[in-house]
Amino acid sequence: MLSKAKTRWAMTQLYDLIPDAKGALIADSPFQLLIAVMLSAQATDVSVNKVTPQLFEHFPTPASFAAADLTAIEADIRSIGLYHNKAKHIRTCCQQLITDFGGEVPQTHAELEQLAGVGRKTANVVLGDAFNVPSFAVDTHVSRIAKRLTISAENASVRQIETDFQTKLPQKEWVQAHHTLILFGRQVCTARNPKCNQCPLLSICPAGQRILQERG
Numbered sequence: 526m527l528s529k530a531k532t533r534w535a536m537t538q539l540y541d542l543i544p545d546a547k548g549a550l551i552a553d554s555p556f557q558l559l560i561a562v563m564l565s566a567q568a569t570d571v572s573v574n575k576v577t578p579q580l581f582e583h584f585p586t587p588a589s590f591a592a593a594d595l596t597a598i599e600a601d602i603r604s605i606g607l608y609h610n611k612a613k614h615i616r617t618c619c620q621q622l623i624t625d626f627g628g629e630v631p632q633t634h635a636e637l638e639q640l641a642g643v644g645r646k647t648a649n650v651v652l653g654d655a656f657n658v659p660s661f662a663v664d665t666h667v668s669r670i671a672k673r674l675t676i677s678a679e680n681a682s683v684r685q686i687e688t689d690f691q692t693k694l695p696q697k698e699w700v701q702a703h704h705t706l707i708l709f710g711r712q713v714c715t716a717r718n719p720k721c722n723q724c725p726l727l728s729i730c731p732a733g734q735r736i737l738q739e740r741g
């Protein structure tokens with residue numbers, strides 16, 4: 526497994542390679558970010574950003590979503606994958622925000638994860654990006670990179686990967702590391718044909734060395 530020191534070294538290389546990485550979802554408030562992150566499951570940030578301006582114009586508050594017909598919410602998010610379930614979750618989530626949290630987005634994992642359609646990853650993104658609470662969200666890119674670099678074991682669960690990064694990186698880096706790894710996964714350490722021969726982490730990456738050997 527990659528040591529704490531080498532994990533930190535790897536992240537400094539990635540901060541240099543991809544400076545100031547940020548989330549790409551457009552949102553003006555914690556509430557809008559929560560809805561945007563819910564929509565982004567199995568959908569691209571670009572596709573979410575295309576539908577949210579009109580969605581938030583039609584439904585500017587938790588109360589407006591809570592009182593809406595599902596078909597009206599669906600009409601605005603129809604181009605997003607799983608839109609039927611997402612509309613249902615968003616409406617129930619907004620009803621919970623009103624009844625349980627005074628219409629505000631809560632700021633703890635436990636409370637966020639009580640909301641319909643909100644899992645650990647969504648809670649981590651909202652906490653980190655909307656409230657500056659140190660948190661580390663694991664998505665498919667982070668998971669792949671963690672295993673390739675042996676930051677986490679090959680069979681590690683999402684929760685274990687989160688713990689591995691939190692143990693190996695200083696708390697103040699967690700949010701930045703998450704965003705940096707996502708862009709690194711999209712641009713360099715892609716699922717297929719990763720650009721290992723251009724990667725600054727090749728010297729410490731068993732998967733990259735194996736991939737290059739196989740390519741000859």
Ligand code: SF4
Nearest residue numbers: 714719721724730733
């Ligand atoms: Fe990913 Fe290849 Fe870099 Fe390893 S060397 S981190 S597999 S791009």
